[in-house]
Amino acid sequence: ALTGELAVNYSAAGNIGGVFDINAGTWSEELMASLGIPATMMPDRLVSANEIAGHITVEAALELGVAAGTPVIVGGVDVGAANVGMGVLEPGRYVAAIGTSMNAALVSEKPIKNKGLIVWPYPYKSRALNYNFSGSATAGGITKWFRDNFAEHELEMQRNGTGINAYAALGEQAKDIPAGSDGLIVLPYFMGERAPIWNSDAKGVIFGLSLAHRKAHVFHAFQEAVAYALRHSIELTGEDLGDYIVIAGGVTNSAEWVQMFADVTGYAVRTPIEDAEANLGDVILVGLATETLTLEDVKSWQVLGEKILPDPKRHERYNQYFTLYRKLYADLSEDMTILTQISNETI
Template identity: 35%
Template sequence: METFAYFGLDVGTSSTKAVLVAPDGTVIDSQVQEHSVTRGDHGLVEMDMRIWWDEFKTLYPALLNRNDVRVKGIGISGMGPCIAVTDTNDEPVAPAALYGVDQRAREEIDELADAFGQDFLLERYDSQLTTQAGGPKLRWFAKRYPQVFASGARFYMPASWIIKHITGEYVLDRHSASQCTPLYSPETREWNADMVQKIAPGTELPRLGWSHEICGETVEVAEVPELASGIPVIFGTVDAWAEQESVGAIKNNQLFLMYGTTLFLVANSQQRVRHASMWGTTGTREGTFNMAGGLATSGALTNWFREISGERDYAKLVEAAQGVPAGSEGLLTLPYFAGERTPLQDPDARGVMIGLSLHHGRGHMYRSLLEATAFAVRHNIEVMEDAGASIESISAAGGGVTSDLWPQIVSDVTGRAQELRRESVGASYGDAFMVAQALGDVESLDEWNPVAKVIEPQDLPVYDDLYASYRTLYTATADIQHRLRTLQR
């Protein structure tokens, strides 16, 4: 009897993960391929877009050759919003600009903000222009490669680039498009052609669709003989939103937390919501809108500390941190090691660790880093609710939930419970679910991935005291952080 499976693939900041999922939601097999981004002068954080396709060509055959299955559908997601520019023959013109951690377009942000007004942009497009916005980055490319745009240019994100290779379709999902502020209209849910003409004339725009809809079928690809033709492929989306799908956190008044290289927050609403320091987006499903926020670092911090401490095993650092009381015995950290995105929107912010004494060890420091990200989550939640977002429940996923310590600290700091599902594979699992649902093979995520545990908050008054100090510490040291940033240039 033939065995069917759904294939999901997610291109992340530090690795690409592929998964095969059975019709009942069980993970048959998965594989990861690590990669790295390039950091350059003037805030550039970029990656050769050809890596995304190369990794599909490696991971898809690897899973198919290890498992006797027939792929029934394919879903793909990736970090975003990224801006990767090609000519109309799909030849890359430069490395892709990554999401908000890439700060190359600060001049273009100021230029467009002066031209249109940030208040107007917020009212019309649900977001002001920040380093997260795709529009200024596309303009950055247009100004530097005018000959390409004069003859026609395309832009891709990780999912759409791979989809182009396996289906021949030039498409993008509406959620990803909504992060290309101000090129997309959240009112019409279509491209704003007039704004595209003003910002990056000569751009050929991809066809839009909802993340869980079928955008096309696979064609024969000589480089991947294991890829059969005629397999349905969905539009896909940005990694955090695919991971949101993987735990069913798409309901109204629900918040999703993604513990990854950066920590991301997505609050769901049935109406447009906006705040000057957050990102308003279209959701993955028709009729859904989001208020989103994101830290510039989270898992990147724990990886940094692991490397400088010389400890290869995260479990040993977690064990050391578990032996330290809440509050890290008076050690407080600002996690802005790569600037901060929401709600500060301060790319020149820098990390601060205060209260150090000779009795503090690596367990204190590691725990303080985790507590710092929890304080940042609390800050984001407060801003979201002040802006009118309603948060009745929280679901979490990502690499950071493999141990209970980090989500427990976040629940303790925020005073809110978090649901964790049985499978925490991540965005690639969400991709597989969306294509299975698109094909009518599964109705609800609950069938595939039931809730496995709930992290309940503990009453720890020390965190309220430290949170107040956390908020004060940024204000008190921001000027110093900015001066030090100039030395780092």
């Protein structure tokens, strides 16, 4: 209606029901046929999000009150656009957006195949760059579950104004717990799991509980579980990620948690200065498409904070715990499926 043109950007196409062929760079006739989707339903024209898709028509201009001929771009999809907003315009940078769930991705020239990752064309330079990501079902969602079920006191203090935010209170209690939570490991599969293990039967596990553990230990272990999940996703890329990774989302409200991500992964971590990633990404894409911005302009913007460096001793300890984290799932995955079958049986 705006331009008289029908187009979709490549990254959005990659997100539409798995019918985009990442190898051919177009719709997969085979997959659409198997799903009963007529080819006529899909736009013939695919564009990068940094390309002009069309121009405002005279009719649309009269209705909207903008100038006819104004260029229009098809914005990037969600986290892809957010990566652009964090200054990722070249391959080799790894960004994790961690809120209720986690989307952790590496931008690369070649798609990373057969590793359990989801692959889309990247919004910027879609014909040349790929967005390889792990979409974990729960991340901050498990700490919310913990807060809601085991932090009634902290929540009440928050609600009546006599205490700080409940998450901050739990973090304060846990800040001096050592790496590994004195022998606790949590598997964060509280809603099954998407990438990287692709198992709807996967279950949450708290392993190693003893009478010596307190609530703070368990909360700390929940935080570590999210960091282990991120490291698992990172290792599937099989790539050297350079001198730092980027972490965005609600987890960055906790300096201790950000430090934990660095210690677990072994990478320095940088976080956005302001929470405007996806919106800023679309602004950048518009600017590049219309040539009102240059790459040099964008690269000069300071959108990330300073590096948070990993502590070598804690990283060494986390290497041991992470090995056991991976082994635990391998050992229990069959039992998780059996548990699903038993719990679904009608008595």
